[in-house]
Amino acid sequence: MGILDLFFPKACLECGKEGKYICESCLKKVRKVGFAKDKLSIFRYEGVIRKAIIALKYKYTTEVAKELADICVRNLKSTNLINKNYLLIPIPLHWHKQNVRGFNQAEEIGKLVAREMNWKYEPNLLIKKVSTKPQVGLKGSTRHENLKGVFSLSSNYSLITNRYPLILFDDVLTTGSTLSEASKTLRKAGVKRIFWLTIAK
Numbered sequence: 044m045g046i047l048d049l050f051f052p053k054a055c056l057e058c059g060k061e062g063k064y065i066c067e068s069c070l071k072k073v074r075k076v077g078f079a080k081d082k083l084s085i086f087r088y089e090g091v092i093r094k095a096i097i098a099l100k101y102k103y104t105t106e107v108a109k110e111l112a113d114i115c116v117r118n119l120k121s122t123n124l125i126n127k128n129y130l131l132i133p134i135p136l137h138w139h140k141q142n143v144r145g146f147n148q149a150e151e152i153g154k155l156v157a158r159e160m161n162w163k164y165e166p167n168l169l170i171k172k173v174s175t176k177p178q179v180g181l182k183g184s185t186r187h188e189n190l191k192g193v194f195s196l197s198s199n200y201s202l203i204t205n206r207y208p209l210i211l212f213d214d215v216l217t218t219g220s221t222l223s224e225a226s227k228t229l230r231k232a233g234v235k236r237i238f239w240l241t242i243a244k
């Protein structure tokens with residue numbers, strides 16, 4: 044329980060019902076997405092899931108992250124990703140939508156999901172190389188170019204890569220440019236099996 048919970052009773056971010064940030068009835072209204080080749084996005088980026096992901100940027104961070112992680116795990120346990128020796132790598136802090144509290148949601152949620160799924164977890168393999176200045180006002184295409192070469196790998200990558208298939212984890216899949224840049228960096232280093240997992244799309 045965070046200090047904020049003492050002042051604000053926990054309530055659903057969508058309907059306001061007390062108890063949880065993500066209530067079951069609002070969660071049921073969010074459409075599922077599912078597998079597409081080597082990608083899995085669990086939900087559509089809508090409703091209470093969208094509100095929870097946005098809320099992570101501003102408030103109640105750890106509690107919301109825990110609820111989101113639990114929901115991910117519940118959904119993952121019915122897939123063939125269970126009982127496999129994966130290595131989860133969270134995308135480093137988003138340079139284009141920086142969290143005001145310096146909290147990396149992909150890292151926080153990814154850690155909890157990996158623990159529950161018995162996957163390996165490595166937050167320091169992928170490194171964000173350059174400036175973290177948000178590119179406000181730039182068009183998608185320009186931003187795309189700015190992402191090139193944004194990631195590098197830490198020197199211990201050879202110890203880890205190819206021993207396990209990698210799961211690149213992020214909160215939301217939008218254009219996919221962040222995840223594809225990260226994948227390119229990993230492939231260049233010889234990683235063969237890469238799977239994308241996002242909470243929403």
Ligand SMILES: [Zn+2]
Nearest residue numbers: 055058066069
């Ligand atoms: Zn609700």
